[in-house]
Amino acid sequence: MAGAAIRQGREWRLALPLTAFFLAFFVAPLCLLISISFQAESSMNGVLGLNQYAAFIGDRLNLEVLSDTLLLGVKATVLCLVFGYPLAWLITRVSARLQSLLIFLVILPIVTSVVVRTFAWIVILGRRGIVNDVIMALGLSSTPLRLLFSETGVIIVLTQVQMPLMVLPLVTVLQRIDPNLASASQALGAGAWRTFFKITLPLSMPGIIAGTILTYTACVTAFVTQSLIGGSRLLYMPMLIFQQAMDLQNWPFAAAVSVLFMISVLVIVGLLVALSRSRAAKLYG
Amino acid sequence: MFDLTRRHLLAATAAAAGASLLPRGAFAADELVAATFGGTWANVQKQVLAPYFTKKTGASVVQSPMLATEQIAKLTAAKGGQPPFDVAMLDEGPNLAAIDAGLVEKYDPAKSPNFASLSPHFQTEYGPAITMQAIGIAYNPKTVKTPPTSWADLWKPEYKGRVGITSLASTLGLAFLLDINRLEGGTEASMEPAFKKLKTLLPNLAAVSANFGAHGALFQQGEVDIGVQNFNFAEELKAKGVPIEFVRVSTGTPAWKTTMHIVKGALKPELAYAYIDSQLSADVQSAMQKSPWNVIPTNSKVAYEGLVASKIAKSPADLDKMVFFDWKKVNQGRAEWTQQFNREIRV
Numbered sequence: 001m002a003g004a005a006i007r008q009g010r011e012w013r014l015a016l017p018l019t020a021f022f023l024a025f026f027v028a029p030l031c032l033l034i035s036i037s038f039q040a041e042s043s044m045n046g047v048l049g050l051n052q053y054a055a056f057i058g059d060r061l062n063l064e065v066l067s068d069t070l071l072l073g074v075k076a077t078v079l080c081l082v083f084g085y086p087l088a089w090l091i092t093r094v095s096a097r098l099q100s101l102l103i104f105l106v107i108l109p110i111v112t113s114v115v116v117r118t119f120a121w122i123v124i125l126g127r128r129g130i131v132n133d134v135i136m137a138l139g140l141s142s143t144p145l146r147l148l149f150s151e152t153g154v155i156i157v158l159t160q161v162q163m164p165l166m167v168l169p170l171v172t173v174l175q176r177i178d179p180n181l182a183s184a185s186q187a188l189g190a191g192a193w194r195t196f197f198k199i200t201l202p203l204s205m206p207g208i209i210a211g212t213i214l215t216y217t218a219c220v221t222a223f224v225t226q227s228l229i230g231g232s233r234l235l236y237m238p239m240l241i242f243q244q245a246m247d248l249q250n251w252p253f254a255a256a257v258s259v260l261f262m263i264s265v266l267v268i269v270g271l272l273v274a275l276s277r278s279r280a281a282k283l284y285g
Numbered sequence: 286m287f288d289l290t291r292r293h294l295l296a297a298t299a300a301a302a303g304a305s306l307l308p309r310g311a312f313a314a315d316e317l318v319a320a321t322f323g324g325t326w327a328n329v330q331k332q333v334l335a336p337y338f339t340k341k342t343g344a345s346v347v348q349s350p351m352l353a354t355e356q357i358a359k360l361t362a363a364k365g366g367q368p369p370f371d372v373a374m375l376d377e378g379p380n381l382a383a384i385d386a387g388l389v390e391k392y393d394p395a396k397s398p399n400f401a402s403l404s405p406h407f408q409t410e411y412g413p414a415i416t417m418q419a420i421g422i423a424y425n426p427k428t429v430k431t432p433p434t435s436w437a438d439l440w441k442p443e444y445k446g447r448v449g450i451t452s453l454a455s456t457l458g459l460a461f462l463l464d465i466n467r468l469e470g471g472t473e474a475s476m477e478p479a480f481k482k483l484k485t486l487l488p489n490l491a492a493v494s495a496n497f498g499a500h501g502a503l504f505q506q507g508e509v510d511i512g513v514q515n516f517n518f519a520e521e522l523k524a525k526g527v528p529i530e531f532v533r534v535s536t537g538t539p540a541w542k543t544t545m546h547i548v549k550g551a552l553k554p555e556l557a558y559a560y561i562d563s564q565l566s567a568d569v570q571s572a573m574q575k576s577p578w579n580v581i582p583t584n585s586k587v588a589y590e591g592l593v594a595s596k597i598a599k600s601p602a603d604l605d606k607m608v609f610f611d612w613k614k615v616n617q618g619r620a621e622w623t624q625q626f627n628r629e630i631r632v
Contacts, residue, residue, distance in 0.1 A: 042620075061628050119502075127491075128507045146446075148508065149492050150632075232452040232493035233632045239495065243627075246354045247454045248620045249361065249382070 037255035044252060052256035062240070062257070069237040070264060072151065073220035076158035080166040080215045081208065083159065088170035088207075089200075106167045109160060118228045121157045122148060125229070149231035157229050162218045166211040173207025174200075202279070209276040213269050220265060237261045315344035317556040319372035322543075323350040323498055325521045326374070329578040330564075338563045344556050352496070353379035354454070360388040360548060371551035372560055376418070376456040377541040378612045378619070384411050389546035396558040399565035399584065404601055407583040412546035415564050416573075417581045417604060419540040419597055420460055421533045423504060423514030423522075433511060435535045436465060440486060448489040449509030453623050455497040456541060461513045462622070463610045464539045473614035476622055480629055493630050504529050517579055520592055524577030531596065538597070540607040 040049035056062045091102045109117060124130050125147040132144040147153045177200065185195040223238035230236065237257065245254035317338075321330045327350040335346050351359070353375045360383070363369055373389060383389050392412045394400040400413055407414035422433045428447075433439070439448050451458035466472070466479030491509045494500035501518055503509045505527050519531035545561045547554060563569055570587045573580035579592045581604075589598055598604045 059624070061624065061631075122502065123506065126506050126508055227495040228499060231499075232495045233490070233630050235627055235631060240627075243454065243623060246352070246358055248623060249354070249357060250620060 033255050034259055036252055037259045039252035039255075042248075042250040042252055052253045053260070055253060056256055056260060065235050065237060065240055066261065066264060068235070069220050069261075070268070072154065072158075072226075072236060073216045073268075076155050076162065076219040077166075077212055077216045079155065079159040080163055081212065084163055084166035084170060084211065085208075087163075088167045088174055091167070091171050092174045103168075103171070107164050110164050114161070114222075114224050115228075117161060118157065118225050121153075121160075121225075121229060125153050125156070148229060149233060151230070151234060154226060154230045154234065157225050158219045158222060161222070161225060162215045165214040165218055169210040169214065170204065170207040173204050173210075177203045205279045206276055209272050209279075213272050216272075217265055217269065315342075315553075315556070317344060317346045317372065317553050317560055318370040319346055319348050319557075319560055320351050320356045320370050320374050321348045322352070322374060324501065325517050325578060325580075326350070328521075329573050329580060333569055333572045333578075334560075334564055337566070337569050338560050341563060342556060342559045344553075344559075346556075346560060352454075353456075357383055357386070357388065361386065364388070367552065368548045368550050371548055371553050371557040373412075373546040373548050374415075374543065375546065376543055377610075378456060378459070378615050380411070380542075380544050380546070381612050382616055383546065388549055390549050390551070390554075392547060392561075393558075396555075397562040397565065399562050399567075402567065402584045402586050403565060404583065404585050407542065409542070409544060412544045413561065413565055414542035414544050414583050415561075416543050416583060417540050417607070418456070418543055419516045419533075419538050419581065419607065420457055420513060421516060421519075421531055421538060422511065423519040423529050423531050424511040425504070425507070425528050426530050427528045428507075428510045432530065432532055434532065436461075436468065439489060439511065439513075441489075444489050444511055446489065446491050447510040448486065449492050449494065449500065449503045449512030450486075450490065451494045451497060451500045451513070453619070453626050454495065455500070457497055457500070457513060457515055459615065459619075460539045460541065460610065462626075463615065464534075464536075464608060467608065467610075468536055473611045473618065476618060476625075480625055483626075483629055487630065490630070516581075516597060520579045520596075521577045533596065537606065537608040540604070540609065541612070 036044065037052055038048050038050070039045075040047040040051045087102075087106070091099055091106075094102065122129075126132070127144040127146075127148070129147070131147060135141050135145060147156070181199050181203070182195050185199050186192075190198065220236075221238055223242065226234070226236045227239050227242075232239075241254050241257050241261070244250045244257060319330075321327050327348065330348055335348060338344070338346055349370060356370075356373050356375065357379055359369050360373070373383065375383060389411050391410060392400070394408070397413075400408060403413055422436070422438065424433055426432075429444075438444075450461060453459050453462065462476070462479050462483065463473065465482050466476050469478035469482050471478035492503055494503060497515075497518075500512075500514070501522060503512070504514070504519075504522060514529075514531060516531055519529055522529050523531070545564060547557045547561070551557050565584055567584050567586040570580070570582040570584045571590075574582050574587065574590055574593055576591060581593050581597060582589070585601065589600065
């Protein structure tokens with residue numbers, strides 16, 4: 001009994017290993033990255049300055065690449081939400097057996113390697129791919145459509161690949177909504193759509209926001225998909241960073257680009273979190 | 286027996302974590318780690334060089350496929366500590382960058398008996414050239430009926446949306462741009478002519494691959510019908526049954542040396558010398574010259590045969606006629622060209 005009392009209030013120590021791991025392998029490298037970004041010269045001779053940041057902002061191409069990347073994330077995330085929400089809703093409405101089957105199908109993309117998945121998509125979207133074969137067989141177009149190496153292709157693939165990140169939080173939240181609420185709404189005379197917009201949608205907002213944050217951050221940083229499906233003619237931030245760090249060995253510039261990219265994504269995530277707080281306050285406050 | 290206490294569990298976890306953090310080489314006494322390139326090179330060195338080396342020394346080798354730039358990044362990151370590999374394999378541009386950054390050792394000919402058999406211009410101070418890489422045009426003979434003869438063919442209107450090139454991340458893309466520049470009257474000091482010419486190629490481009498690995502797949506999947514390609518890689522694809530033909534361009538074949546180096550601070554310098562020396566031996570080089578690899582030999586005791594003789598060079602004198610670039614200047618301009626390339630080819 002006495003031992004148990006002493007142990008009480010010390011559970012936080014269970015988090016120590018993970019914290020140490022995080023400090024050593026995430027926080028420390030991140031600090032290193034930030035400090036490298038303030039090196040003025042690509043040779044990293046110790047002279048400090050904001051030169052790398054100025055160089056990034058001074059070139060319009062870089063700013064266009066940043067906005068293209070952030071927009072790409074928006075487009076893919078919206079599609080994930082549009083397709084993912086009905087799927088998540090369906091998953092909460094079917095029998096238990098069908099439910100596990102659907103969830104298995106949803107997480108299937110996560111359990112295959114991203115490189116394998118992306119190469120499969122190259123085969124599907126290619127000039128001689130399945131999609132183009134079907135389109136041409138149906139006579140919808142006489143020449144193959146350019147799906148690979150186009151933004152459309154990148155968005156299609158990102159939507160499929162990142163779908164689980166949207167669907168799983170949505171399922172969790174939708175399952176927790178008391179079905180009596182919808183019945184009550186309908187008993188009081190609201191139609192199916194009104195019930196959806198007034199009851200289900202607002203209550204599922206935390207899931208939408210969690211899914212959006214996860215999907216968005218995964219889409220904008222999806223280096224493999226962006227570079228293999230997009231090719232070199234579509235340039236997004238992860239490729240820009242890779243180019244500078246690996247091809248050109250300009251680590252300070254690459255670090256500065258990474259920091260700016262991280263800040264941009266954090267701002268967007270922050271806005272979404274703020275939105276969810278205000279929604280929660282409205283609903284439960 | 287299975288009385289696991291918290292302490293045991295902790296100890297086991299710590300041991301497992303510790304083992305994974307141990308520096309390499311803590312277990313294997315006689316294991317060399319050598320960098321290689323992906324694709325053809327990883328295959329040929331695994332099948333020809335590794336067994337030869339092991340037979341000669343009794344040691345084993347781990348061959349790790351990496352881009353040249355990736356090798357430099359890893360060596361730079363490990364500077365002052367233990368390098369992650371003992372032997373580097375680099376193309377000419379990254380080779381000079383590695384020497385400048387002090388990442389590789391001077392090569393001591395006394396420790397490498399086969400070094401003396403190389404033609405003099407392959408006996409470079411910081412590590413011997415193990416081959417020449419030559420580039421030209423590859424095309425799909427099923428869809429391209431008239432075999433191309435020069436780079437100008439890539440600009441033909443009939444190839445609208447069917448041409449493939451690579452970004453400047455690969456030496457292939459860089460050498461192509463440099464050669465276009467040379468033909469348009471530019472030099473390594475001014476690349477404007479190349480970029481002006483590149484702009485007119487845009488309507489014909491089906492794809493600009495982000496890297497060399499992705500480039501090979503384009504031909505395999507019929508995404509492109511014609512484009513720049515490396516001799517060895519095109520011939521290997523053809524041997525695999527991909528409809529692809531390689532031709533040299535009439536204006537001279539752009540080529541560069543690929544070299545091997547002892548990494549500064551290498552953990553197994555003796556084995557590293559033995560490994561590079563094996564790659565220089567007549568036995569290994571003549572085996573590598575056979576199809577499907579067709580690696581151009583640098584050991585003067587190995588006569589040119591097969592596709593190397595019929596498509597690239599009949600004698601060492603033919604190699605001298607190839608087109609070479611000033612990679613020192615290329616390294617200076619590369620950052621600026623990469624950004625300009627990004628800008629010009631952007632959709």
